Amino acid sequence: MSTFIDIAVLFGSLSLLSIGGGNAVLPDMHRQAVGQHHWMTSAQFADLFSISQTTPGPSILIVAMIGYGAGLSAGGVLYGIIGGVLAAICMVLPAASLVYTVTLFWQKAQESKLRKAVEKGFAPLTVGLILATSLVMSRAADHDWRAYLLTALCTLVFVRSSLNPLFVVGLAAFLGYLGVV
Template identity: 75%
Template sequence: MSTYLQLIVLFGSLSLMSIGGGNAVLPDMHLRSVHQHHWLSDTQFADLFSISQTAPGPSILIVGMIGYAAGLPVGGVLGGIVGGFVATAAMVIPAASLVYAITLFWQRAQESKWRIAVEKGFAPLTVGLILASSLVMSRAADHDWRAYLLTAVCTLIFVRSKVNPLIVVAAAGVIGYFGIV
């Protein structure tokens, strides 16, 4: 199967499962792009995730970067650019189409008991998917006890305080820059 078709199948299917945003399907994205298709290594995936989260714009930027990495062997830089566009379109178009169709129905079912039940059920589902994403990223990025400790400390700061996350991220970046982790 061609790389571009693999990108369409992968991100088209992930698009329809990304309840709560693109980060909710990060574990499957990691599994398939690193271990199944071998477009990236664990470290490259963690690096792309970090870049996509710190860059301005939507968190789904990682999809374009994975598509770029997948397309490089096919056609160099131009193949990478095409791969980035293909992956991004495959991730956005199915979900956007489904959301549009569901919104039309959802507006008519405003007082339905099913609607209320579905809305209450999505909250724990989304939290679970995001926790799974956090675990996968920690395993991909952390390779010794110091990195696990830094991840745990940052998580505690995020959960227990109102410190601006950018300060925590900057501090962790400085720690990584100086080779402490």
């Protein structure tokens, strides 16, 4: 039962901090799931993140996968399913409730100086959170200089060109298949 409470507290609190989307809180999610609760290793977390990003649907699918892993380690497949569902609900419900409530007042304050200040402040905050996510995921996934080099090259291609990302993903997968990375 304590694992389910830990899942609810972790994802309920992260839900309220996920400004810019669920990926913005991945560093803290990693810190707690790997370092504090020991539900998985850093490599397993990176694998779950990769899998969750390649599947169709919301990018926050990793939450259900972490909840499943936590429940699985606590008592088997049924606990895993309960953990996954609980994690997903706890990640969505608090933020959705807060957004709904704030939106009721936000619409009425279109010309407010406070609203404009908050909107200007959230943009750099969101960018910082996403950059922190990139760093944490790179450290978790990259294990030697070749992987770091491939990460840097892919980042350059994404930033400097309009090349279709599927081509870059396919090339990186092929290099992994060949054992280059």
